[in-house]
Amino acid sequence: MNPSRTENVYLPKVAILDRVVEDIAEVRTFYWHFEDPAAQTEFKRFRPGQFAQVSLFGVGEFPASLPPSPAEPETFFTVRQVGSCTGALHRLKPHDRFAVRGPYGNGFPMEQYRGKxxxxxxxxxxxxxxxxxxxxxxxxxxxxxxxxxxxxxxxxxxxxxxxxxxxxxxxxxxxxxxxxxxxxxxxxxxxxxxxxxxxxxxxxxxxxxxxxxxxxxxxxxxxxxxxxxxxxxxxxxxxxxLERYMKCGVGKCGHCCIGTAYICVDGPVFTYEQIKKLGEDI
Amino acid sequence: MKARVLAGADVLKIVDLLRREGREVIAPFCGRGRDTYFDIVTDANRADIQIHLPNPYYPPKRFVFPHIERLLKVRGNDGQFQIEPTYEEPRRALFGIRSCDVEGIWHLDRFYLGRDFRDIYYEKHRLNLFLVNIVCTDPARDIGDECFCVCSDTGPAARDHFDLQLMDLGGGEFMAVAGTPAGEALFADPIFRMGTAAHVERRRAILGEVRRQFKTTTSWFPATVRYVSEGRIPEKTWEEIGNRCLECGGCTYVCPACTCFTVSDRRVGPNETERVRIWDSCALGGFTRMAGGFNPRRAVHDRRNRRFFRKLAYYFIQRELSMACVGCGRCAAVCHGDVGMPSVVEMLRRASADVNPNEPVKD
Missing domain, CATH: 3.40.50.80 (Nucleotide-binding domain of ferredoxin-NADP reductase (FNR) module)
Known part of the structure; x- marks a missing residue:
């Protein structure tokens, strides 16, 4: 078996909510940062189109896309209130703590699209x-x-x-x-x-x-x-x-699988050519 | 692989050796009637361990992937959080597991440890696990009506992935084969002695004979894998299968190769919550239901399609290096609607034959 140390992929890191901005009805943008500055630096390497798992302890965890570009100074989620977890996030006030792990997924290959x-x-x-x-x-x-x-x-x-x-x-x-x-x-x-x-x-x-x-x-x-x-x-x-009900974000829990693809590790970004071949309706 | 011979009367001494190494030993026992189960060996029940018995329905998968397992403990005070991962790191041996279940654990190994993200909880259960495989040789007690490892090519004797394999040669003798250095180390004990060419010949003869004792032998996987992978199964067939599914989730819970889980937070104290993972089942309607109520896979037959696609599609076989069915027959035994793996394979094969575009005979 692999002798190298295994990281705990299910372990989120504590994040602090900075401010909340109302976008449209039931949709708000949550600006936040990690409690640990090193975690913040590491997280900022995300690519456009990736997502993160947001933890509200005692309620659960949900996947949220990352609307900021990595170059922007602040990190934030824009989330609509639909279920218990997103509802709990909406109830948080500035300086409240929650937790985040990620980034996950493939993201958009923006470099490949140069010149287009x-x-x-x-x-x-x-x-x-x-x-x-x-x-x-x-x-x-x-x-x-x-x-x-x-x-x-x-x-x-x-x-x-x-x-x-x-x-x-x-x-x-x-x-x-x-x-x-x-x-x-x-x-x-x-x-x-x-x-x-x-x-x-x-x-x-x-x-x-x-x-x-x-x-x-x-x-x-x-x-x-x-x-x-x-x-x-x-x-x-x-x-x-694409989006699906998702629990782990790392290709293990099985919920987000569409046909042959795990949305969390093979996606969430797919070309229409790939989507057509998944073998199941999206 | 090295092999030795030991007396039938000494077989349970292997359990004693493993316990002396400080391991918690799990072994199969008989309850009443068909009921058989895995349990922790103690001084009191050690003599009741069964060598030949029907394979327990509750698979030994739970010793590497518990049906409910705590991932994290979170303490919160005054808005501060301490997140503490909690691990179980047992030093265990599984004595008497069947070849199908050995292959099941091997499948889980590749699923949880062989991809981009390694699962540390699984790894800690698996790292110090010693597997003693027993080959099914007794047609009356070992081989059930639903067993079909001869079709999935996982038995009756596992070829690898065990630490020690035991096989009843009859006449009060057993053959032990070491699959790992840890297994071989046990051969230092005087209960093991060198075998002869005659023993090897007996092993071969018994295996040849045992293969003929299976009642379910028509699960033609290769053709079914091809049909499923090419999307050649008519929707109508999935509907027929779906109509027979009672959505109990039983097939997934008894399956040694099913991996899905859900994650749930629960409050355990005034300022304490824990995050647990629990076995989940793609047979259940809520499996893909998103917040807000939208469910992309609502119909029963879509969910049945999902399960068999996941287990049989070439894509996943390539990804995990084996199909996610080990031929244990548990799903067939527990399914009230008779849509366990062998029946489904047969239904799919028949349905595909009906619509075979290459059928040369036309009416």
Whole structure:
């Protein structure tokens, strides 16, 4: 048997909550840091698209994507309150302690995408896991050609990271296109599903040498994929990040397995070409 | 591998040797009727250890992967937390485990220790575990109606992965084979003596004869593995299998090669919680249910599909170097709907034959 010391992969490290920012209804961003500065330095080596396991002791543990880019000074999670663990996180106040382990997963191969156009398509809180790549791409905008962000939500109140989207647009490195399913008072923008933005007058989506990042609810995913394929995108140039019920994050507990892949260690990032071959519906 | 011969009357002295080494020895016992179980050997029950008996339904897997195991203890005071991992590091021997279960533990070894992330809890249980395998030779007592290790190629005699293997040669003699240096070290004891070519010949003859005693011999894994891996099983067949599944989870709990677990936090004191892991089952509806209620694998037949895909698909065989079925037959014995591994393999093979695109005979 392996004589080298085995690390305890289930052991989380204590983290301290710094501040909480309200994003949209039931979704908040939690800025935090590790109690141990060495752990913080080590953790900051994460890649865009990876995730971490967040522990609320006495309640449980849940996987959360990492929306910050590694280059950003602060680490944070953006989490919607859906179950008992996320609910417990939402009840924490600044200076409260919880615990984190990770980062896990493969992440997006951003280096491989050098010299390409990047198209981000996000439905609702699907923008959260893509935020890391967007910020990474903005910081390395000389590595990439055009950067486009298409973001749709049910209502204008449910659009994610609105102020960041405005900043990215203002920087001149990215085009942002927003849409909502139902317009409310004061919404002067586009109305329709996110795929309808591709055909909006004045919008041209490059297909050659382009990577499309897609993340959102299953129904949105299905239609956006259909649109992208119809536009001529190759299956291997469409990437997404999947989610599943997950307990361990390290390929042992068996919950997140879809077909032949463990989302936690083989993913969560897959190309559409891979997703199709998993052998099970996503 | 080195082999020795010992008298049948001396076999249980191996248990004494292991106990003298300071090991906790686990051995099989008979309860009433079919009931058999593994238990810790004490001075009081030492004489009741059984060499030939039906394999206990509750597999010895729990001695390396307990059905409930504490991972962490967390003490919290005034908003501060102390997280303390807790380990069990037993010095144990499993006496009398069958070849299928030896292969089961070997499968778990590769699953928990052979990947990117090594499981330290499993490793600590496994590190000082001594395995004494007993070859199933008695058709009446050892080989059950559901046993099918001859189909999964894991028995009746394990080829490796044990420390010591014992086989009843009849006539009051046993053959002992050492699989590791630790097993070989036991041969220093005077109960072991050198065997002859005749003993080796007897072993071969007995094994040849025993292989003919299995009642379940039609589990044609290679064809099924191919069909499952190629996605050639009709949805209708999974539905038929799903319709017969009572969703009790029994097959996964008795399986020596099932690895899934869930993790749960529980309060154990005013300022203390512990995190435990518990065996989980892909047969149960909540296995993939996410917070918020969305369940991507809700239908029973999807879950059955999942279990057999995970066990039989070529992809996973490549990943773990063996399929996750060791032919012990426990799932077949406990399943009320008769959708244990041998029946399912047969159903899948028949169903695939029906839709074989290469079938040369057309009507």
């Amino acid at each position: 156009n990047l198209v981000f398509v996000a439905g609702g809180i699907g923008l959260i896991p893509l935020r890391s790549c967007i910020v990474y791409a903005m910081n390395h905008c000389d590595h990439y050609r055009r950067i486009q962000i298409f973001h749709g939500a049910k209502t204008p109140e449910e659009l994610m990271y609105l102020s960041s989207l405005r900043d990215w647009e203002k920087s001149g490195h990215a085009e942002c296109h927003l849409t909502v399913d139902r317009a409310c008072n004061g919404w002067g923008g586009h109305v329709g599903v996110v795929g309808s933005l591709f055909k909006k007058p004045g919008v041209s989506v490059p297909v050659e040498d382009t990577i499309a990042f897609v993340c959102g609810p299953p129904i949105m995913f299905r239609f956006v994929i259909r649109d992208l394929l119809a536009m001529g995108f190759e299956e291997r140039n469409i990437v997404s990040t």
